[in-house]
Amino acid sequence: MRLDRREALRLGVAATALTGGCVARDTGRRPEPAPDGDVGARTEVGPEETTTPTETPTATPAPAPNPELADRTGRLVGEVTWLATEYPAAVDRAQAALREARDAGVALRTEAEVSLAETRRLRRTLREQVAVVESAFAPHFGLHNLLRRRMEGFGGTIERFARRGDDDRVREELDRLIQYLEGVASDRFYEESLPRQPINNVAVRYARRGEFVPTAPLLFQVRDVNTGFDAYAYETRPEAPTPYDLGRPAVSDAETRGLLRLFAPLRVRRGRSRETIVAFTEGETSGPGEVASEPLVFGTQSPAVGTDRTAYVQTYDSVAAARRGAALAGARVGTDEFGESPTLVGNTVWNRVYYTFDGDVTYAYFTRAGRHLLVTGATEVAWEERVGWGETHDRTWLAGE
Missing domain, CATH: 1.20.1440 (de novo design (two linked rop proteins))
Structure with missing residues (x-):
């Protein structure tokens, strides 16, 4: 892996994004094949890193990436933490x-x-x-x-x-x-x-981007990993039933264990104070004739947590600790060999990363935002082969303001 890519991942955004350069956005189109040769080293999943590597790359201090995402993530994590504790x-x-x-x-x-x-x-x-x-x-x-x-x-x-x-x-x-x-x-x-199960307070406004859409509500499933607290979070129409019976835990213990295994290469314990999982789904409608006065909120009674629409957030004691965490995580994964530019979701910048998990390659998006490290969109489908990916992400805080 070339040093410039490693450094870009360590800082959470590519240098071009920090200095006003070009930023690529996923469009579902497959780019031209890369030259022969493996540019990024794929790593097998192992236990999360707890010590500092012998040699840690150094870089010239750069502006903190994704300031809007950092602010929104801090508010959301803070709210989930308050509800949990x-x-x-x-x-x-x-x-x-x-x-x-x-x-x-x-x-x-x-x-x-x-x-x-x-x-x-x-x-x-x-x-x-x-x-x-x-x-x-x-x-x-x-x-x-x-x-x-x-x-x-x-x-x-x-x-x-x-x-x-x-x-x-x-x-x-x-x-x-x-x-x-x-x-x-x-x-x-x-x-x-004033329930915390389901959550229907400022946390929902922190989690979504834009206005509430009654006919296409967003359902969030949150888990405070530190305490085990989990809850649904959503907004409803005044006439809709509250709480809405979704028939299962928001994020189960088994799902939590599976997600932590999936994100193991990107988990860094040193300096970390909090782990938060936020899954999100766009509500299904009863058909093209649905109107806002109908009481239906979500069309499914069993909203399983999908890894491609789940954000795993690590919160650190300081920006410096998060920067070190990004460097440690970046040393274990490969980066996008198809191009140098990171991915733009809304107005936030993400790096494409990949690694081997359970014998298959997992492709995901990873970034740093202030004191937080975030990963989302983890799936076995390569980034450039996803069609229409990110439309739901655009409606969440992950896309910024």
């Missing part, structure tokens, strides 16, 4: 705060007389507990915005009628407040309205 504690905090607000309402309801000063204290308590909910969930969910409007409504009404001395109306509104708070503090509320 912090969501349960956030629910507990929110429920405790709302139950404290409910108890304050119950205590005031049992008073023989409700004074104006007491209603004002209640209003302050409601605001304080909404702030606790905000600290627990923002910016992952916007529950605090709804609660703030509702609490201001309840609090203002109670205070207004207390000022008028209308005790019956005050108690009636307190009953409504208590009932509402019991509802939003219940387990069922979080399971149905």
Whole structure:
């Protein structure tokens, strides 16, 4: 393998892309055959690298590749990580705060007389507990915005009628407040309205590119490898059933093991803090006459994880660690012998890589984006022989902004 190709892979993008040179895009057309000779060394799959090679190529520092992809990937991985590790504690905090607000309402309801000063204290308590909910969930969910409007409504009404001395109306509104708070503090509320299975929050907006298309929704299947958390992520029409029963785990344990084996040559443990798997599928429609008002979301009940539409993401402690990881991974795989230019998906730059897996050659796309290494499109079909490949990728964060 020539040094210029190895260096290009080590940096995550080719030098031509970093300096404004030409970038090739897959069109499904087969280019002219390369000269005889194996330009890139194919390597057998082995355990992921944990130590630094004796000799590591050095290169002149270059701009970080794919800044938009780095930003979007960081947001998506961060959201999946939060859902996997912090969501349960956030629910507990929110429920405790709302139950404290409910108890304050119950205590005031049992008073023989409700004074104006007491209603004002209640209003302050409601605001304080909404702030606790905000600290627990923002910016992952916007529950605090709804609660703030509702609490201001309840609090203002109670205070207004207390000022008028209308005790019956005050108690009636307190009953409504208590009932509402019991509802939003219940387990069922979080399971149905703020679930992490399926995910329907900002993570979906980070994962897709462009606007939501009701008649062709995207289904994401995510797995936080570190914790084993997996979930579907999608947007639905308001009238569609939620959660939509897809009949199987989002990314099963067996699929996870298989994917980690498949991507073994590109896995580098040193400096890595997170591994994330994101598979994606375009929703099937019921036919050409489907309209947005129909409740169908996805046409399949068993969305198996396809390697060609799966992104494996490694997140590192620093950009420097990710750069070293790209160099180590690049030393184990071959690069595209048909041309020097990398591949453009949307406005992100990817390198073509190949290696031997289970006796067959696997072709994939690999890149670095800030602190992240990403690989996608892994299949036994050569890059130049794929027709229409990347159309679904173009609708995801992998294509950038």
